Amino acid sequence: MDYGELVDFTTAVFAAHGVPRERARAAARALCHGDVAGMESHGVANLTRLYLPLFAEGRVDPRAEHRVVDDRGALVLVDAGRALGLWSAGAAMDLAADRAESHGVGMVSVRGATHFGCAGPHALRAVERGMVGLVAANCGGQRIARPPGGAAPMLGTNPLSVAAPAGPHPPFVLDMSTTAAPTGRIRQAARDGRTVPEGLLADDAGRPVTDPAKFDAGRAHLLWLGGKAGQHKGFGLGVAVEVLAALVAGAGLGPLGGGRDDDIGFVAMAVAPGRDGFAADAGALFGALLDCPAAEPGEPVRYPGWHEHERARERMRDGVPLGGALYRELYEVAVRAGVAVPDVRR
Amino acid sequence: MDYGELVDFTTAVFAAHGVPRERARAAARALCHGDVAGMESHGVANLTRLYLPLFAEGRVDPRAEHRVVDDRGALVLVDAGRALGLWSAGAAMDLAADRAESHGVGMVSVRGATHFGCAGPHALRAVERGMVGLVAANCGGQRIARPPGGAAPMLGTNPLSVAAPAGPHPPFVLDMSTTAAPTGRIRQAARDGRTVPEGLLADDAGRPVTDPAKFDAGRAHLLWLGGKAGQHKGFGLGVAVEVLAALVAGAGLGPLGGGRDDDIGFVAMAVAPGRDGFAADAGALFGALLDCPAAEPGEPVRYPGWHEHERARERMRDGVPLGGALYRELYEVAVRAGVAVPDVRR
Numbered sequence A, B: 001m002d003y004g005e006l007v008d009f010t011t012a013v014f015a016a017h018g019v020p021r022e023r024a025r026a027a028a029r030a031l032c033h034g035d036v037a038g039m040e041s042h043g044v045a046n047l048t049r050l051y052l053p054l055f056a057e058g059r060v061d062p063r064a065e066h067r068v069v070d071d072r073g074a075l076v077l078v079d080a081g082r083a084l085g086l087w088s089a090g091a092a093m094d095l096a097a098d099r100a101e102s103h104g105v106g107m108v109s110v111r112g113a114t115h116f117g118c119a120g121p122h123a124l125r126a127v128e129r130g131m132v133g134l135v136a137a138n139c140g141g142q143r144i145a146r147p148p149g150g151a152a153p154m155l156g157t158n159p160l161s162v163a164a165p166a167g168p169h170p171p172f173v174l175d176m177s178t179t180a181a182p183t184g185r186i187r188q189a190a191r192d193g194r195t196v197p198e199g200l201l202a203d204d205a206g207r208p209v210t211d212p213a214k215f216d217a218g219r220a221h222l223l224w225l226g227g228k229a230g231q232h233k234g235f236g237l238g239v240a241v242e243v244l245a246a247l248v249a250g251a252g253l254g255p256l257g258g259g260r261d262d263d264i265g266f267v268a269m270a271v272a273p274g275r276d277g278f279a280a281d282a283g284a285l286f287g288a289l290l291d292c293p294a295a296e297p298g299e300p301v302r303y304p305g306w307h308e309h310e311r312a313r314e315r316m317r318d319g320v321p322l323g324g325a326l327y328r329e330l331y332e333v334a335v336r337a338g339v340a341v342p343d344v345r346r
Helices: A003-016 A021-037 A046-056 A085-103 A120-127 A183-192 A227-247 A278-290 A306-318 A324-337 B003-016 B021-037 B046-056 B085-103 B120-127 B183-192 B227-247 B278-290 B306-318 B324-337
Strands: A067-071 A075-079 A105-113 A132-137 A160-164 A172-176 A264-271 B067-071 B075-079 B105-113 B132-137 B160-164 B172-176 B264-271
Touching: A003 A021, A003 A046, A003 A324, A021 A046, A021 A085, A021 A120, A021 A306, A046 A324, A075 A085, A085 A105, A085 A120, A085 A132, A085 A264, A105 B105, A120 A132, A120 A160, A120 A172, A120 A264, A132 A227, A132 B227, A160 B227, A172 A306, A172 B227, A227 A264, A227 B132, A227 B160, A227 B172, A227 B227, A227 B278, A278 B227, B003 B021, B003 B046, B003 B324, B021 B046, B021 B085, B021 B120, B021 B306, B046 B324, B075 B085, B085 B105, B085 B120, B085 B132, B085 B264, B120 B132, B120 B160, B120 B172, B120 B264, B132 B227, B172 B306, B227 B264
Parallel strands: A075 A105, B075 B105
Antiparallel strands: A067 A075, A105 A264, A132 A160, A132 A264, A160 A172, B067 B075, B105 B264, B132 B160, B132 B264, B160 B172
16 A cells, blocks of 8 residues: 555544544654554554554543643653643654753653554654654553563563664664563464464463463463563563653553553653764764674674664555555444545555 | 771772772772672672773773763763773763753763773662662673674673662662673673573574683673564664763764773763652552562562662671682782782671
8 A cells, every 4th residue: 555645544544533633644654654664563453453442432632732740951741631642752752852952862751641652753753853762651550561570460561762863874773662572563473373482472380382362361471571581681671661751750650550551651852962973973883783794694784773764665665565454444444434445556 | 898898998999099089989889889789790800800900001091080072951971081980980970960950851971981880889879869860881892792693793781770769669770781691790600610591692503502611712602682582672772772872972882893892981861850759659669569479489579679789788787798719819909009908807
């Protein structure tokens, strides 16, 4: 499907649910980033699975304005009032970058937020202004992963993204859950009938689980990043995100939460180095990484964000592949929302 | 050995090498943190292995003053001029916390630095002021770990620490290398004749290595945090630290470096939330984590920093256990530096 049409369609769906047009377009761009960059578990498939149910249940307020609760110059505390997170996160990053321009660093700490999709496209907004961007979120009161040695889930998948300019090369974008995988990837594999690699899921006895359907059946839990030797680090990163994204902002906290991903906290930070040579050094750093000798001939070394950037460039030019099942879902969404049915042929 | 005496001795050693007394004491406290908190691979054992050789080779300047290169209010760029990193990092964090008091966030970005030991004690200085602290460093031009798919090392172990207040509970302190282990841990195991768990080292064919002696023999390389399924995330975190700690500051960069850990870059950041209820929420968050049901009876759930805090409390009261070999090393250091020989009996 043509990328522009996919964005137009998604914009129209959000607008039909009461989101002001400009915000709807920003949110659509953030959501479609998943599809163009090849992270389909965080793309338009989540319209029916995640976002439209939030509207139906009144858990998102399409017209909510961000309210500044505290403004200390470089740190701004915002209550998002349940605005659509796909829009909020970009708006927060734009404010953080404004503050970084005047103070060197800007940090916008947000509570009362809703799910913002992939973290990467929001962090990339800082890169477009020549800055380093950092975005992290907790999952509100939702509990998904257990502390090492714990028998109950306490925290969400707590994603973290850091993005940086790379001169003439594709920007660096780390965009990861602090758990071994995001839940979207597990559920996508379950829908596709695929197994998942060892190291993502375990049963109560700690044995590896590769059948992703066991996750939603309650017979497998999600592990932290780190593998056997490093679970404590992945958990620690998850807690660090809980602190920076939710404790600072006063958002819902996993360990104290009611189990739902309401009152999500997130943080958007921009750093504007403002020293001569920063852009050139960035190009040299990432160029040298790309020049690293490869272990396997024909499989050159890349860094996070490189493949996603190349895939996005191709798909923006050639179109975004949508599976038949997903297209049927979008068709039904279009009919229900009363918007033009997307044309899959282009 | 009595903790106070260990600090006094280490202070005297640094002072005998030309470090001004007050700085020498701050550096000694940071170094001895490793021994009291149970991270012996980053304690006084590194006097002979790491710090005294830096003085002998003129790679550290004991009296160098920090020079402010750029001051944008919330972001301060500092050239450390090869000052002793064990002191620099604490001084940078104190400045970051001062800026956080006035701007909400303070970030001090340092180049020309030397090895600062554990990151945790520097991050903890923000916690003593009720703030969240973040410290990260690259390893200057030193190359230790290979990118996934790469056949040559490109980056250092790039440590990252995040510390936060936890109300009545021990503070949260994540203090980790972004590689699966720090080199100090590998070398300590080699000296002790112990194997290391699978997941830390691999040979050129990617097979797991558990003999730590193979690392310095060039027959094993250090893996990134993440295990098989997550190497790309650990590598991405290592790159993110390279960006935040060294690219922003204009320090030496691993991929462009000359192979030595000179011109290290680090970042010290403090966040002062300044909202009512922050301290109480922090206590509730970490209290709830401690209350998580345990998988094994009698093995309660803890978070990073808890065990280190308890161990430090015990050892500050009861003394720091130093092995015979380490004591002999310190004895020789004392004789050579012309300072009082430490009394091991207390």
